[in-house]
Amino acid sequence: MSTTTTTLPPSPPGFMSRSLVLAGVAILILGLAMAAGPRYGALLAIGMGFGLALEGFRFGFTGPWRRMILHRDASGLLAQLICIAIVAMFAFPMIANNGAEIKGAHAPIGLAMIGGAFVFGASMQIVMGCGSGTLVNAGSGNAVAALALPFFAIGSFGGAYHLTWWTSLGSLPVIALSGTSGLAITLVGLAAIALVAIWLGAKDSWRIPRRYWLAVAALAGLAILHLAVAGQPWGVVYGLGLWVAKGAVALGADLSGSPFWSAPGNAERVVSSVLTDVTSLTDFGLIFGAALVAWWRAGLGSPIGFYPLRAWVSVIIAGLFLGYSSRLAFGCNIGAFFSGIGTGSAHGWVWFVAAFAGSWVGIKLRPLLGLEARS
Numbered sequence: 001m002s003t004t005t006t007t008l009p010p011s012p013p014g015f016m017s018r019s020l021v022l023a024g025v026a027i028l029i030l031g032l033a034m035a036a037g038p039r040y041g042a043l044l045a046i047g048m049g050f051g052l053a054l055e056g057f058r059f060g061f062t063g064p065w066r067r068m069i070l071h072r073d074a075s076g077l078l079a080q081l082i083c084i085a086i087v088a089m090f091a092f093p094m095i096a097n098n099g100a101e102i103k104g105a106h107a108p109i110g111l112a113m114i115g116g117a118f119v120f121g122a123s124m125q126i127v128m129g130c131g132s133g134t135l136v137n138a139g140s141g142n143a144v145a146a147l148a149l150p151f152f153a154i155g156s157f158g159g160a161y162h163l164t165w166w167t168s169l170g171s172l173p174v175i176a177l178s179g180t181s182g183l184a185i186t187l188v189g190l191a192a193i194a195l196v197a198i199w200l201g202a203k204d205s206w207r208i209p210r211r212y213w214l215a216v217a218a219l220a221g222l223a224i225l226h227l228a229v230a231g232q233p234w235g236v237v238y239g240l241g242l243w244v245a246k247g248a249v250a251l252g253a254d255l256s257g258s259p260f261w262s263a264p265g266n267a268e269r270v271v272s273s274v275l276t277d278v279t280s281l282t283d284f285g286l287i288f289g290a291a292l293v294a295w296w297r298a299g300l301g302s303p304i305g306f307y308p309l310r311a312w313v314s315v316i317i318a319g320l321f322l323g324y325s326s327r328l329a330f331g332c333n334i335g336a337f338f339s340g341i342g343t344g345s346a347h348g349w350v351w352f353v354a355a356f357a358g359s360w361v362g363i364k365l366r367p368l369l370g371l372e373a374r375s
Contacts, residue, residue, distance in 0.1 A: 013295065025292070036275050042229050043278055047285015048292070049222045050132065050234070055140055055290040059215035060133045061333040062124050065359045074201030079212040080338070081190045081197075086220040087342040088190075091227055092183040095343060104343030105233040107330030109350050110171025116159075116328030117336065117351040119321055121358025124333070126318040126366060131236035131332030134322070135283055139290030144371075147312065148319035149240075155323020156241030157248070160266075164259040166328050175346035182344050189349065190341070223342070230278045233339030236286075237326045239279035245270050311370035329355075 013021075025048070033041025054060055064076020095102050107113070124130045127148045129137045134152055137145030177185055198206045226234045245261055249270055255261040261270065274280045326332045329351055331340060337355065340348025366372055 013298065018296065021292070021295070025288075032275060036273070039229060040276055040281060043226070043281040044285050046222055046226050046229065047282030048289035049285070050219065050282065051136055051139060051286040051289020051291075052293055053215055053218035053222065053289075054132060054136045054286070055293040057211045057215035057218070059212060059219070060136070061130045061337070062128055062133050062359075065121075065356060066125060066128075066363060068197065068201070069360055069363055072200060072202040072205060074197040074205045075208045075212060077197050078194055078206060079208050079216050081194050082208075083216040083220050083223075084338055084342045085187055085190045086216070087223045087227075087338070088183060088186050088344075090224045091233070091343045092178065092180075092186070094224075094227060096179055102227060102231050103233075104176060104345060105235065105331065105335055105339040105348070106174050106176045106343065106345040107336070107340070107347045108167070108171040108174050109347045110167055111169045112166035112328045113171065113330060113347060114350060114354045116166075116325040116330075117354035118358035118361075119325035120329055120332060121355030121360075122362035122365065123318040123321040123325065123358075124355075125359045125362025126369065126371060127315055127322065130334070131240075131322075131326060132286060132334050134319075135236065135286040136290040139287035140294035141291075144307075144315055148315050148322065151316050151319030152323040153240040153244050155320040155325075156237050156327055157244035157323070158320075159324035159327025160238075160241045160245075160260045161255075161258040163327055177344035177346065186341065186344060193352075223339070226282065227343075232278060233335070233343050234282065235279050235331060235335035235339060236283060237279075237323070237332050237335055239277060239281075239283040240323060241327065242266075242269060242277060242280060243274065246274065308370040314369040314371065 029041050029045050029048075031041075032044055059076075059079070061080060064073075064080060067073040067075075068077050091104070095104050120130075124133070127134065127144055129142075129145050129148065131152075134145045134149055138149045177183070223234050245255060245266075249255060255267075255270065260266060269277055322332075326335075330336055330347060331351070333355070336345075336348050336351040340351060342348075
């Protein structure tokens, strides 16, 4: 005689629990606004909005690229392109009319930038998360992302520390599209990529699911609001490296040997409160927002199957590569691809091509590294 034990899924939190948590979130945002200023409270709220949208609508950047490469499913990539186009239609005139207060995510194209984007693309497919994706997945309780995140931060700090040496290998001046003509070129470029994706995609894969449309609307609105409030586009990677830089200084490290961390603006942020750093606040918000959605759905974490030791070691190494390469590439899917193209930076287009090629390599590496889970 055998006995079968059934594990029931956790029950959703009750009305009282949800009310208390929402009240706590409101108090947290209000408290930050009162302590540091309304602008910083708003940025934390915007960051939480990003986390709520990405986790709530199960939308991201790594997964859609994977599905496009493996299954010729173009829907997710098309949604990303549409979202960038919406942001660009607002960002270009905002930057043109408020150039002193609002800056774009502009960076130079160089050898290290291209190589960094390629390595980032491969690494993000290994851990199944880009910059925002790793934060969201860690917030929702994903063990792989939770392990990768601290090493992502360490890598970001290291990449920034050595950035000047890498850029000295050769790079072009910053090329930024602007004005009506720049916006037109950007929209035509996005449309061209969309047409190629539809052409290469499987039959009917151009049909974008309703939840993707909702994610596009939410993310575009939040990105535009972020640009207006912060005076800079949405980014992820800088905040992670800054946390490690603060920890290093607290432990007695001297960062004067790094042209990046000793630069006046960065040196000031290292000694200032993390609650007044734009990218840190939105990063915190991403994690909190994703955690809130996961909890609301009745439970953090998800089954990940069995991974061998080499898989976990690979996650650690890929996490370091994610952080280091994203600094060389001047951003991740958000700072370089989404915000770079959305605010007219030519490097965003080159980043996309290099990172997409790297993603193909990363997808091929996953089974070899033992990262295709077995139950």
